[in-house]
Amino acid sequence: MPSPIDFWFDYSSPYGYLASERIEAVAARHDRAVVWHPMLLGAVFKVTGERPLIDAPLKGEYSLMDIRRSAREHGIAFAMPELFPIGAVAASRATLWLRDHEDAARAARAVPLIHALYRAYWRDGRDISTPSSVLDIAADTGVERAELEAALGERSVKDALRAEVDSSIDRGVFGSPSFAVDGELFWGHDRLEMLERWLASGSW
C-alpha cells in the first residue's frame, strides 16, 4: 500500500469538519490510509499572526455563507454552533491517546471518536470543549470512561499533544484542514479535489 495521507484538523474548524466527512472516501479511492492529526489553530496563529476566519471583516461573512454552501454541495449535515470558537485541547488529547494506543482495539476507536466529536459540535451544536463532554461522547462510542478520564490528566498525553502541534508547524501546516501525501502539502477543504487529482496523476 502506498504511503498514507496525513490529515490535520482542528475540532474548532468547520472546514476541518467538512473534510473529515470526505477524506476517507478520497483515501479509499486511491488505496491510501489516513493518519489523523488533531491540531490547535490557536498555537499556529501565534506563529503566523493569523486570526480566526470568521472574525475577519467581509471574509468572515463570506466564510459563513461558503461553509453552509459547501456542506449543502456535499450533503453533509451542518449547523453553525452557538458557541464558537471552542477550545479543543481535551478533545485533541483524547484523540491522540486513542490513536497512539498500544492496544489495537483501543486505537481502532480513534476515528469513530473523531467523527463523534466533530458531529456533536458541528452537526448537533453540543459543547465539546470540556473534559466531561469529551468523556460523555467518547463513552457513547465505546471508550472506557474512567480510563480516558485518567489519561486526560497524564503528563505523557499532554506532551503528546504539544509534540503533535509542534510537528504540524514543522511540516508547514498553518490551517485546518491540511493534507499531505508523498511530501506534498495541500491546505483547505476546497483542495480535496486537487489532492484527488494529484493522487490520480502522481504529479504535475
Add this chain to the structure above:
Amino acid sequence: MPSPIDFWFDYSSPYGYLASERIEAVAARHDRAVVWHPMLLGAVFKVTGERPLIDAPLKGEYSLMDIRRSAREHGIAFAMPELFPIGAVAASRATLWLRDHEDAARAARAVPLIHALYRAYWRDGRDISTPSSVLDIAADTGVERAELEAALGERSVKDALRAEVDSSIDRGVFGSPSFAVDGELFWGHDRLEMLERWLASGSW
C-alpha cells in the same frame, strides 16, 4: 444569454493571473459572458485588516509553492517576478477606461489589454506599475498611446477606479480573484471548479 460572470482581479495577485487565463473558457462552456473588474487589494485590506498572502509566515511559503503547482497543473506559463507586490493603479485605470469606452472598437481592446498586462508581469517579469510601462504594453495591443496617456490623467478615469473598488467592497469582495454569478460569490482561483459545478447545477 444568462447573466454574466463578474470577475474581480488585482494585477498584483498571482492567483488572479491564473484565473484570468481560465475564466473565459469556464464562461464559454456555460454560455456566459465575463465582466472584468480590476480591483486594488490594498484598498480592501484597509477594510479587512488582511495583509499580502506571501508575507504571512508559513502561509506565504505554502502559497509560493502552491501558485507554481497550480500554474503547472493548468499549463499556464508563470514566473515569480522579482518586483512584488506592485502598484496596479495605472494598469487598473487603463483597463477601466477601455472597458467602459463608448466606442465599441476601443472597449473590445480591454480584455486583450488585461491579458497583455497580466502576462507581462506574471509570465515575463516586467514591471507594470508605472504609467509608461502600461502605455508601452497597451500600445503593443493596438491601443492608441497618446489617447490612453491623456485618459490616465483624467479625473473621470480616477473616479471610475475609485468607484469600481468601492463597488467591489460593497459586493463583499475581499480577495483576488473573486467571481459572482446570479448573486452567488466565490473567492479564490481554486474555486473555479466550484463555480463551474454551480453553473452546471444551478444551485445546491
